[in-house]
Amino acid sequence: MLLLGLDLLAVATLVAVGLLLYFGRQEPADLALAQVRARGMLRVATDATYPPFESYAEGAYSGYDVDLAKLIGARVGVAVAFSNIPSDSLYQALGEGKVDAIVSALPFIYERSNDLIYSRAYFNAAPLLVVPAASTARSLSDIAAGKLGAQLGSDSDEAARRWQRDHPTGGLQLTTFDTPTAALDALAAGQVVAALADPVEFTAWQVAHPAYKAVANLGEAGYVVAVGKQSRQLARLVDETIANAQADGTLARLAARWFVATPSPGR
Amino acid sequence: MQSPNHDRLRWLPGGAILLLLLGLFVQQAAQAGLPAPTASAPPPPTAAAPKQPRNPKVGVHTRLTDEADPQKISRTMQMVRAMGATWAVEYFPWLYIQQTDANHYDWAHPDLVVAAANAAGVQLIARIDMVPAWARPPASSLSRLDPDHYAAYADFVATFVARYRGRVHYYIIWNEPNVIWEWGGQRVDPSAYAALLKVVYPRVKAADPTATILMAGLAPTLEPPDSPVATRDTSYLAAVYQAGGGPYFDALAVHAYGLTTPADDPSSPDKLNFARVEQMRAVMVANGDAGKSVFVTEGGWNDSPRWVNAVSPPERIRSTIAAYERANRDWPWCASVSLWAFRLPKPAYTYMDHYTFVAPDFVPRPIYFEVQKAEASP
Numbered sequence: 001m002l003l004l005g006l007d008l009l010a011v012a013t014l015v016a017v018g019l020l021l022y023f024g025r026q027e028p029a030d031l032a033l034a035q036v037r038a039r040g041m042l043r044v045a046t047d048a049t050y051p052p053f054e055s056y057a058e059g060a061y062s063g064y065d066v067d068l069a070k071l072i073g074a075r076v077g078v079a080v081a082f083s084n085i086p087s088d089s090l091y092q093a094l095g096e097g098k099v100d101a102i103v104s105a106l107p108f109i110y111e112r113s114n115d116l117i118y119s120r121a122y123f124n125a126a127p128l129l130v131v132p133a134a135s136t137a138r139s140l141s142d143i144a145a146g147k148l149g150a151q152l153g154s155d156s157d158e159a160a161r162r163w164q165r166d167h168p169t170g171g172l173q174l175t176t177f178d179t180p181t182a183a184l185d186a187l188a189a190g191q192v193v194a195a196l197a198d199p200v201e202f203t204a205w206q207v208a209h210p211a212y213k214a215v216a217n218l219g220e221a222g223y224v225v226a227v228g229k230q231s232r233q234l235a236r237l238v239d240e241t242i243a244n245a246q247a248d249g250t251l252a253r254l255a256a257r258w259f260v261a262t263p264s265p266g267r
Numbered sequence: 268m269q270s271p272n273h274d275r276l277r278w279l280p281g282g283a284i285l286l287l288l289l290g291l292f293v294q295q296a297a298q299a300g301l302p303a304p305t306a307s308a309p310p311p312p313t314a315a316a317p318k319q320p321r322n323p324k325v326g327v328h329t330r331l332t333d334e335a336d337p338q339k340i341s342r343t344m345q346m347v348r349a350m351g352a353t354w355a356v357e358y359f360p361w362l363y364i365q366q367t368d369a370n371h372y373d374w375a376h377p378d379l380v381v382a383a384a385n386a387a388g389v390q391l392i393a394r395i396d397m398v399p400a401w402a403r404p405p406a407s408s409l410s411r412l413d414p415d416h417y418a419a420y421a422d423f424v425a426t427f428v429a430r431y432r433g434r435v436h437y438y439i440i441w442n443e444p445n446v447i448w449e450w451g452g453q454r455v456d457p458s459a460y461a462a463l464l465k466v467v468y469p470r471v472k473a474a475d476p477t478a479t480i481l482m483a484g485l486a487p488t489l490e491p492p493d494s495p496v497a498t499r500d501t502s503y504l505a506a507v508y509q510a511g512g513g514p515y516f517d518a519l520a521v522h523a524y525g526l527t528t529p530a531d532d533p534s535s536p537d538k539l540n541f542a543r544v545e546q547m548r549a550v551m552v553a554n555g556d557a558g559k560s561v562f563v564t565e566g567g568w569n570d571s572p573r574w575v576n577a578v579s580p581p582e583r584i585r586s587t588i589a590a591y592e593r594a595n596r597d598w599p600w601c602a603s604v605s606l607w608a609f610r611l612p613k614p615a616y617t618y619m620d621h622y623t624f625v626a627p628d629f630v631p632r633p634i635y636f637e638v639q640k641a642e643a644s645p
Contacts (some may be wrong), residue, residue, distance in 0.1 A: 058421075
């Protein structure tokens, strides 16, 4: 009996430890998400001076990011309230708990990634390689012996020069233009065999030039959503929203809607 | 204090020194292949620069304050010279060098910067400010310097000048004292700044009679007379003269940002542009200082797509080249134009990144190649 009693005690202890370990492993409740739901409002910070991603006029926010934020709000089950905050103060607003998320064409910054949670990228702003639709080119290596067009001094120009540096025998000839559109027009005119362009500019330009396609981004410059470090469940919902919107074509439709309708004059 | 690197090198065994030399050789070889050596690309930045610059006024403001790696400091100066620039403004914070008290100095970092500039053939303009804790009230701003510590600052500047005599010839006394945040959080005071110049000037001249003392570059601003945060640059300069500061500087540093205007935009009293230099020069002339030079020690254009005061990348390139050219062609009284900023040690992830000529990883941005090409052309 004593032995049986000890066995039972041992089993009970093991079960208790097991339960403790099991439940202890469970993620603690995301108080941030609970607060968002209790409030019935997702507070989103954005620097609304960067169309077509975000802008503010006549009391209303609009743009690609604004629509994405509304999708996130719908996934969480709450409305979205935007705050127009200058870009150099966005992280401070999040850190001080004044907002629940930043949706503002935000580039990923590794040095900040310990202090908050970044979502998966929802848009790659790296320059696009554009070629005729019939071209089999898939990368700059495929057009290395030809002429490439890009806007002088732009990210596209810089990317092309970096590629030249890394492929010194490639023979790529870079021709620069005053605007991204001029570089794309040079492609249409046959002055260059490919062009590098900002994805937003290309999306707008392609409407009138369906015989051209983008084949690859030169690098990664992903825009991400940021939430607080303790907002793990909210971060998961953001990621799910982005993944679903990518899979069902919603993000592509947002790009067509905003980039074609309101291309940024500053690019 | 000597650089700890010097001590370490002294004790390296012979084999290690050979390896080190080999490593340096390999690195130099790698640097030589840095840029794109294609028909459409300009010469590599580490290629031998012309001995005589086409435009002797081309300069940049380097940003080596937080750059500790000797190789990166050296490489920066080499690339400055290879771009075609022969001038560099660099900032030497007083509080970094004389951190603990008036009797202890750490010269390791400035020694590296000065040596790198000298080796590259770059004329250095040293800006000195930012007050160590022992020389200002507790919990005060780093730019707070009360009159009872003017002598301590002058002692430091004189010691700096004596140390680098023959290697550094130009010194900027303070930075933008016409804005409250650069004047210790206190209301700006041109007469107090003039008093500071009066204390510093004779000490520097005693340390090196050939040294050129530049009055601080002022923040370009059109603030109204009753502004609590700043004084209009031209008004501040006039007030320094009125306070008797004129004899206590040899030349004037000027900050000339083009903002959204091109380099040839005409000068106007109520306009901030690159030609703000002419407004400052007019105040000098009005006060009998026509014989003194002007040094543009900050300035330039920004091409961030997210900043309201930026221009497009091609506009930035054209204005930058045109600004160097304008200073050389039209402003005989302007000694150099050092534009902000050659390279940042790490990305700022703000519009500030879009002022640079070279990326943090030392890859030249297109503007670097375009300036290099312009300066290499006959």
